[in-house]
Amino acid sequence: MLISAEKEEILISQSPVSSMSVPESFESPQPVPLVYTDVTVVPEHERNELEKSISSLEGEVLELKSKLKSLDEKRREVLNKIIDTKGSIRVFCRVRPFLLTERRPIREPVSFGSDNVVVRSAGVRKEFEFDKVFHQSATQEDVFGEVKPILRSALDGHNVCVLAYGQTGTGKTFTMDGTNEQPGLAPRAIKELFNEASTDHAHSVTFTMSMLEIYMGNLKDLLSARQSLRSNEASAKCNLNIQVDSKGSVEIEGLTEVEVSDFAKARWWYNKGRRVRSTSWTNVNEASSRSHCLTRITIFRRGDGVGSKTEVSKLWMIDLGGSERLLKTGAIGQTLDEGRAINLSLSALGDVIAALRRKKGHVPYRNSKLTQILKDSLGTRSKVLMLVHISPRDEDVGETVCSLSFTKRARAVDSNRGLTEELRKLREKKILELEEEMRDTQERCKKIIMRLHEAECQLSDNKKLLQTTHEKYEEGIEERVLSPINHLKETDATPKSSDKHVKISKSSGNVPRFMTSTVTSRLRQTMSEKEINARSQSIRSVTKTLTQFSTSQSLSLSDTRSRGLLRRSYAKPLQAATNSGTPETPKSEIKDTSLKTKNIHDTSLPRSKMVTSSDSNVRAKLCYHRRRMSSLT
Numbered sequence: 001m002l003i004s005a006e007k008e009e010i011l012i013s014q015s016p017v018s019s020m021s022v023p024e025s026f027e028s029p030q031p032v033p034l035v036y037t038d039v040t041v042v043p044e045h046e047r048n049e050l051e052k053s054i055s056s057l058e059g060e061v062l063e064l065k066s067k068l069k070s071l072d073e074k075r076r077e078v079l080n081k082i083i084d085t086k087g088s089i090r091v092f093c094r095v096r097p098f099l100l101t102e103r104r105p106i107r108e109p110v111s112f113g114s115d116n117v118v119v120r121s122a123g124v125r126k127e128f129e130f131d132k133v134f135h136q137s138a139t140q141e142d143v144f145g146e147v148k149p150i151l152r153s154a155l156d157g158h159n160v161c162v163l164a165y166g167q168t169g170t171g172k173t174f175t176m177d178g179t180n181e182q183p184g185l186a187p188r189a190i191k192e193l194f195n196e197a198s199t200d201h202a203h204s205v206t207f208t209m210s211m212l213e214i215y216m217g218n219l220k221d222l223l224s225a226r227q228s229l230r231s232n233e234a235s236a237k238c239n240l241n242i243q244v245d246s247k248g249s250v251e252i253e254g255l256t257e258v259e260v261s262d263f264a265k266a267r268w269w270y271n272k273g274r275r276v277r278s279t280s281w282t283n284v285n286e287a288s289s290r291s292h293c294l295t296r297i298t299i300f301r302r303g304d305g306v307g308s309k310t311e312v313s314k315l316w317m318i319d320l321g322g323s324e325r326l327l328k329t330g331a332i333g334q335t336l337d338e339g340r341a342i343n344l345s346l347s348a349l350g351d352v353i354a355a356l357r358r359k360k361g362h363v364p365y366r367n368s369k370l371t372q373i374l375k376d377s378l379g380t381r382s383k384v385l386m387l388v389h390i391s392p393r394d395e396d397v398g399e400t401v402c403s404l405s406f407t408k409r410a411r412a413v414d415s416n417r418g419l420t421e422e423l424r425k426l427r428e429k430k431i432l433e434l435e436e437e438m439r440d441t442q443e444r445c446k447k448i449i450m451r452l453h454e455a456e457c458q459l460s461d462n463k464k465l466l467q468t469t470h471e472k473y474e475e476g477i478e479e480r481v482l483s484p485i486n487h488l489k490e491t492d493a494t495p496k497s498s499d500k501h502v503k504i505s506k507s508s509g510n511v512p513r514f515m516t517s518t519v520t521s522r523l524r525q526t527m528s529e530k531e532i533n534a535r536s537q538s539i540r541s542v543t544k545t546l547t548q549f550s551t552s553q554s555l556s557l558s559d560t561r562s563r564g565l566l567r568r569s570y571a572k573p574l575q576a577a578t579n580s581g582t583p584e585t586p587k588s589e590i591k592d593t594s595l596k597t598k599n600i601h602d603t604s605l606p607r608s609k610m611v612t613s614s615d616s617n618v619r620a621k622l623c624y625h626r627r628r629m630s631s632l633t
């Protein structure tokens with residue numbers, strides 16, 4: 001037998017032989033020195049390694065995902081604790097700066113600290129406490145920074161409500177919508193949701209959006225296609241009904257809900273809703289100040305695991321109607337009605353928040369449309385953030401005191417004032433510790449996500465490589481095994497012109513990647529080539545003594561494994577020639593393991609495992625391959 005299939009080893013002559021100007025007339029296979037080259041075994045070796053690497057990467061990805069899941073649960077827990085310790089209903093105050101058209105008084109009626117506001121009017125000093133006060137110089141970014149944590153909470157499955165409250169002209173719309181240059185909370189929050197969702201590797205998150213307006217107790221769909229109708233008709237036809245399902249989840253019948261796949265789409269719909277709101281009121285005395293505008297983002301969060309449920313949560317961003325006391329300003333007619341409606345719903349909202357804050361048994365949600373809609377988002381599992389806006393003007397002091405009093409009710413119980421100094425310090429310490437734990441967990445999550453991303457990329461690359469390798473490998477076997485004898489002839493023949501090399505190079509381009517030579521194998525091959533060149537003279541004389549390739553030593557190609565071996569043994573030198581960029585002609589020959597080469601090298605090793613080299617380094621390397629090859633037998 002010429003080739004021992006079990007040994008997976010083939011002795012081939014090296015391409016440099018072709019440079020020895022072998023006469024074309026030389027019919028019988030040219031006896032050449034037998035040089036073992038391990039390039040024939042590298043592909044098998046690499047494929048095995050590829051498979052091993054894939055299975056180890058798959059294991060790592062699973063492990064990382066489970067670690068990420070438990071860290072994510074921990075992060076959720078810690079965040080929830082922080083929000084609960086700070087208070088699930090938080091009230092901030094934002095003081096509007098003086099506008100260019102306004103005159104600054106010598107003694108400003110409103111002064112403020114980091115968490116309190118003091119109003120002086122007619123010799124009376126009133127102080128109000130808040131979770132945070134945003135001064136006149138506070139930017140949109142500063143405000144958003146405080147809102148950000150509860151957005152994370154919305155993504156974690158909690159219903160969240162952000163409300164802008166205050167007298168007309170104090171900056172509610174500026175805080176919620178902002179301008180193109182200074183975007184407000186709503187566009188920033190939507191962007192942040194998309195950002196956060198894109199980094200969530202354990203869940204797939206999708207969003208839908210709805211916008212509506214409550215005016216005089218009627219609900220108007222701001223994203224409806226019917227908005228082309230004139231304002232009055234539209235409001236009449238869009239009086240939507242509020243439904244509560246058995247689980248207590250609130251739904252508004254017929255309200256348009258658009259799927260938003262990215263921030264650009266969400267922004268487009270948001271702007272559309274705002275436009276509809278502002279244009280529909282142009283004939284009605286800027287009544288937009290006397291309506292509430294509600295934007296709802298519904299979050300659908302589904303785990304990657306099989307059978308995992310979809311969690312649904314809502315983020316409400318609400319620009320409330322102006323809170324001024326229209327009844328006391330002598331308003332009449334429609335303005336009076338609007339004022340009544342607004343005051344009713346705002347006071348109902350105040351009652352609900354106060355009841356929740358006091359953890360009172362009964363929460364009066366049914367007293368207004370606004371509180372009915374927000375029933376499932378103002379509850380115990382929800383997070384509420386109210387931003388009270390006040391004016392710095394002297395003329396507005398009365399309204400300022402009213403607005404501040406409204407929120408005083410809302411935060412009467414959990415406020416710091418009710419706590420002793422010791423308890424207050426303890427609470428602050430606990431919050432700091434939790435925040436530290438949160439940062440640490442987030443940092444660990446980030447590292448795991450990075451590694452997970454790397455591992456997934458690596459895994460997908462390796463899988464592609466293995467797939468290509470298999471396909472090409474199978475194709476190669478089919479093509480070449482069809483006519484093995486021709487193949488033998490082809491490899492035995494000495495190409496006459498460079499055209500032949502081009503052809504070879506082209507065909508070798510189809511050689512599977514795992515069959516291409518590695519850096520190490522190319523190095524070994526180069527060393528072997530050098531060795532051959534140095535010995536070319538002695539080789540010439542020796543060749544004559546070599547045994548001719550006999551028919552009894554021909555290959556049996558009925559065995560598929562032998563075919564595979566053959567194919568690999570051919571493909572590799574071809575590719576090596578291509579890689580080297582030299583027009584070398586691979587003049588490969590398959591030699592019998594029993595070739596009489598004893599006269600070349602006196603060695604006890606079987607000929608198939610014999611390596612010729614005078615260089616000790618090469619010998620050492622090749623010895624290693626001898627060992628490896630013998631271990632395959």
Ligand SMILES: Nc1ncnc2c1ncn2[C@@H]1O[C@H](COP(=O)(O)OP(=O)(O)OP(=O)(O)O)[C@@H](O)[C@H]1O
Pocket residue numbers: 095096097099166167168169170171172173174175288289321322389
């Ligand atoms: N923090 C701020 N910085 C700069 N300008 C502000 C700020 N707050 C409000 N303004 C400006 O004050 C004016 C009134 O603000 P805005 O319209 O937002 O008030 P509003 O409370 O929403 O009024 P309405 O109830 O009528 O809708 C706007 O011109 C706005 O640009």
